[in-house]
Amino acid sequence: MFTTRPEIAGTFGAVATTHWIASQVGMSVLERGGNAFDAACAAGFTLQIVEPHLNGPGGDCPIILHSARLGAQQVICGQGPAPAAMTVGKLKDELGLDIVPGTGFLCAPIPGAFDAWALMLRDHGTWRLRDVLDYAIGYAARGAHVVGRICATIETVRPLFETEWKSSAALWLRGLTPGGLYTNPELAETYARVVREAEAASSDREGQIEAARNIWYGGFVAEAIDRFGRSFAALDTSGRRHHALLTGQDMAGWRAGVEQPLASLYRGHTVLKCGPWSQGPAMLQTLALLEGIDVAGMDPVGAEFVHAVTEAMKLAFADREAFYGDPDFTDVPMTTLLSAEYNAARRGLIGREANNDFRPGSPDGRVPRTDYAGAVQRAGALAMAAGTGEPTVSRLGASGGDTCHVDVIDQWGNFVSATPSAGWLQSSPAIPGLGFCLGSRCQMFWLDESLPNGLKPGKRPRTTLSPSLVLRDGKPWMSFGTPGGEQQDQWQPIMLARMLDHGFGIQQAIDLPSFHSEHWISSFWPRGARPGKLVLEGRYAPAVLEELTARGHAAEMGGDWSEGRLTGARLEADGQILAGANPRGMQGYAVGR
Template sequence: MKGAIASTHDLATRAGADILARGGNAFDAAVAAGLVLQVVEPHLNGPGGDLPAILWKDGKAQILCAQGPAPAGATLKHYRNEGLELIPGDGLLATVIPGAFDGWMLMLRDHGTMELADVMAAAIKLADEGHPILDRAVDTIAGLADFFRKHWQGSADLWLPNGEAPAKGSLFRNPELAATWQRILKEAVGDSREARIDAARDVFYRGFVAERIGDFCAQMQAMDASGSTHHGVLTAEDMAGYSASYEEPLTFQYQGWTIAKTDAWGQGPVLLQTLSLLAGYDLSSLDPLGSEFAHLVIEAEKLAFADRDTYYGDPAKSPVPIKEMLQPAYYEARRALIGDKADNSLNPGTPEGFADQRTRMLDLFERLSRPAGAVYEPTMAHLRRTPSGDTVHLDVIDRWGNMVSATPSGGWLQSSPTIPGLGFCLNSRAQMFWLEEGLPTTLKPGNRPRTTLSPSLGWHEDGRRLSFGTPGGDQQDQWQLLFFLRYIHGNMDLKAALDAPMFHSTHMPSSFYPRSREPGGVVAEADLPQTTIDALNERGHKVQVVPAGSIGRVSAAVYHPDNKLEAAITRRGTYGGAIVLE
């Protein structure tokens, strides 16, 4: 019954472990856990969200892309006619085609072994019978209670039982979501397991779910962060044309490890770029909690994220020079820019043929990036005064050595009005597009938004394999990088590397509305040595100290060539869970 699983919620971990114990593989377990996460962390993800995953099977890594593109009606003309300069971070204009359900179904159909009803059972039971609602979910609901009552009645009806926010830890039910899934199962008929799963996909994207979503977007005038109400542009026809897909990963070799990430429709390559810059330093000789280590990491991240914001986008729709940016000639020249002091300029590179784009993006950032208020989006939400969304993560290994690293997100209860009759809301991923012509991240029908979702999977030449990831928006690859570097350079075991004090840069423009940035900003946990914090400030960084254990929710799982398995979550994952089955 060997297997291992870690996730951001203990109930999801248990659901996945139960599938492994019953003979299911990593893909069956991942789907079961992923669907449970939609129920128990509704402020962090939902059925209307999106999903990137990295799969390991038969000695090969593969990307599962379930990031939905912009709908046919999502045109620059329409959004500009709505009086917008930036796409709001909530409401219905921020919605792209929801991809998560199709992604989970595709994973289950092609790589799983169990029936859909079996892997959905735990999620349906928790939605129908209830689960202890998390404190942060309650805080999110309570903070929006008046807004829900005034503007989003469907959300008020679901999230304010008896007219008030639920009590922390109380049993919370979502019977409409349970009924939606039960109806999908009832209508998903076919002569084989695969046919039944495909039928479920049809019910969601070409059946009653899509029809209800299309009607809701056309009829609902939803208030959003712009201060005005807007209809959505997503239609049932958009839903009908969607399918999740598979891609080859981008990889980079570092210290005997090959690290796999998504292509540049996600921010994943930024971790590879940062590793390429840091490869020129002897990090093993540095204190992983010291100022020299922290300075090098922060400065390398600034350069890599500047490239992300200037050049990343959907490579299927626009040229993205990511392969050039992972070549030695490029990253060695960029590495030479790292000095002893903080460089607080925004300094993307200039891949051949992209000078004009660099100039245009820098002008855009100058015009539209806002000064940072409370620092950034996800996982820092408890430090903000306004509700924000976030993300979840899971890592799974089975007895056969199959692995899944998945980072679902979107469809947050606070991002979009709940759809009556379905029990879930839509995503707000379109806020990552710019309303400017001719960019890789221009709003355009069929374009995938450049998401921050960034699962990771690596394999070492000695046979070890590592799955890891975290919630956290723009911080995802920063926190993952710290964990990875400390794990391989810092003489730390898995748990120690996860628990070590975190820091991250807030120098780059946020991917989320209203696109704030804090030049030179660094957020550091209070248990990072004071000597390190002082030295960073002396180098020109602008360090904001936050409570220890308050940032980052990284989890990881390791396969060893002797078939030993490990799984762990950070101490910050107060309600996450990790289970290793012997």
């Protein structure tokens, strides 16, 4: 089969990320004796510089890893929770909101990315913080290549920056051009100061990392965030200006946690995902539904495959909306949702024709509650506004961001799958003196405490970020993931099924044309839904679109190379490490030897 590039093969190590510079940084660390955890941290911090429209220091980062030393897998939860002052009463009753804004300060959780990377480095890495951060500091100080999407994103929010978010204008409206260099001296100094203060506090590696965590969440970084949030009211998608609810006290009381991943079998492989504070279990549910379907007998780019996978995802994502939430606050019936019995019954709902109803199940007899009708109405209202020329993006800054991904396997058999995101340059005003902004993940809460993903202080919003790790015969086999919001746990099971059911390699599975549905309720403002909508990549045969439309899907063609930003790396039994990365957008690359 034709591929856009060869699948990387070697025995020493491999790094695959959504940006070639981050991939090279990670490989540089491996070549200099660092392990997968050192390499992933260095690549992750670098992504904040080279893909600032897709992630930032004030964002989030869930990680799934395999430690060869421990012989075990872990999830590091870098998803920060809602601040103490963020309550339904505050937003709904006092401020008169019926939905959490998608930009500005009100949707900012405690930023989790820094502590997730630092915790992994402390517990599993070998390098000092200075050495890991040196790459990001260097690119921020001396300049990083500007990809076209950075400039395009800035243009969508230019009027907002010029008239409202002046600190962002100072940082980003500096004549950036595609192919040029961009520097962020404020962020370079932020990280350099963290290193200086951490080294002054301790002489040993672990002590310096611990000191850096305390500096970030209880020192000058938290103080600057607190001060700016109190002094400045930011215009957001509600059309009004609001001060931040996040405080330095919130940050001081939080640290990233370590959990066990959820696991489910597919074709004899164990697939590991984050818990129901993420949408990751929806992928496990999709695979559990497909387990009883002859996917291997289907054309991997045919209508039957697209139909079966889409109908399975509709059922899985309906359950996501009805039952997923932070398990520290919500009793999620995860055992039942992943059980063979439950999925056998749900599988019976998949017929030859598309079903465009919203159909969550009733695990353990529970009655689902969702606002699907409202979501359809919101999507329609937004489409109507866009069709009449409503300048929503430029007026209110309603420009969504995306995500990054990092996969690393080293010579010792350590694995990392990490999906950093949020803190996009367009998510909230840049914090003066720090060179970055806060995230907007709390937009995913509902303003109803009784719902599984209803807002409560200290609760994690149900994120779309969703790294993956797969075991074969009980041993780590593949790390993979993708940006894409709702699409993350659509493109990933498609890729995995094409590998396990059809025998494709990583690069082949990535390059094949893909698809996504928008049938369920979006996690992002304004929380819309488009019943039955199915988007095929433009390289599909016209006959596939015709058959899917005849079956009742609201199907349409997208661009030829528009679906997926997947990366992945795997370790085979003969010792070979193979890796691939998405060619779409000409940013993602895999490297290795």
